[in-house]
Each structure stands twice: as structure tokens, then as C-alpha cells.
Amino acid sequence: MAVAADNSRFVSGGGDKTVFLWDVATARTLRRLGGATGGHGARIESVKFGGDGDAVIVSGSYDASVRLWDTKAQGARPLMVFGEGRDSISDVAVAGFEVGAASVDGRVRWYDLRMGLCVVDVVGGQCIYEAARGWEKLTLASPGHISHGNTARRHDAGLKPGFNRPSVGQGERQATAVVQSRLLHEH
Numbered sequence: 747m748a749v750a751a752d753n754s755r756f757v758s759g760g761g762d763k764t765v766f767l768w769d770v771a772t773a774r775t776l777r778r779l780g781g782a783t784g785g786h787g788a789r790i791e792s793v794k795f796g797g798d799g800d801a802v803i804v805s806g807s808y809d810a811s812v813r814l815w816d817t818k819a820q821g822a823r824p825l826m827v828f829g830e831g832r833d834s835i836s837d838v839a840v841a842g843f844e845v846g847a848a849s850v851d852g853r854v855r856w857y858d859l860r861m862g863l864c865v866v867d868v869v870g871g872q873c874i875y876e877a878a879r880g881w882e883k884l885t886l887a888s889p890g891h892i893s894h895g896n897t898a899r900r901h902d903a904g905l906k907p908g909f910n911r912p913s914v915g916q917g918e919r920q921a922t923a924v925v926q927s928r929l930l931h932e933h
Contacts, residue, residue: 759790806835
């Protein structure tokens, strides 16, 4: 689930393979995206808003694909489908005109939406979390990599006991307390 920046809508996805766009004030479904018409072939693992005014929804699925949906269009078909994943997409992130996908196949892929292409394909162990805040991208992969976009850093990283997913903090280039990290090298 993800909430729009203006808190008026939220998006959800799950085992029914459908992306739902909800109105917060009325608790009603505004849109159903996917399903039998170009939707995911398996459970949806992650959804995020992106674009101007949160006009785009990005979804990642157990079917190893990433799909982009237009919240303003009338149709239920995706705008774009990226199928480079070889295993489940565990998380997606949006940073400007780029979409990131963390996959259980051990790779992190970044797609440039202007070109409609995968522009970064990185091996890093099993990817378990990915996030973007403004220009900064954070990827946590096991074993032991935290990758910050626009910087070259190598971290010794892991999850603190009792947490199964880290998150990005408000501090500059920092992850919140749920991630244990020790900087090993910076270029």
C-alpha cells in the first residue's frame, strides 16, 4: 500500500493480481487496474505512486514484472510493462523519471521511463528492499550491500532482530534505525 503525497488517495495490491486506487475521504474504490486486461499474472508485492500529482502507479509482482498505470486514463491496461526480472519483484521505488525494482533473482534494475528501457542491472545478492526519496536512491540487498544512488559506497549492512523490512529515514543519506550499517568504503 502507498499513500499519495496529498493524502487524498491510496493504492493497494495483493493476491487478487489487481491494483486498486482508493479515495481516502469516501473509502471507495476509484479505479481497478489490471485483472484480466493486461494485469499481473500473480500476487502484487509492491505499489508506489509517481509522476506529477501522483498520476502514475508502479506495481511489482510475484510474476517478475513491473507495470506502470495511468491514474487519469479510462482504461485498465498498463502504460508500460518491464519483464526483465527472473523471479519475484519484492519492492519498487520511484525517483523522478526512473523506476527501480528489487528482485528475488538477486538483481536491482532501474528503468528510464523516457526511454522505456532498463538502464541499470546490478547483481547484489537477494534484494529485499528499495526506496527513493527525491534524488536519493537506497537499495538494501543481502548479504551486506546498501547502495545509495549518486554515490559510491560499500556498507556492511543487515536488519536488526525483529524487523523484516528497513525504511529510509529523513536524515541525509541515512537509513532509519531498523537497518544496521557500517561504512566500509566510499569513493
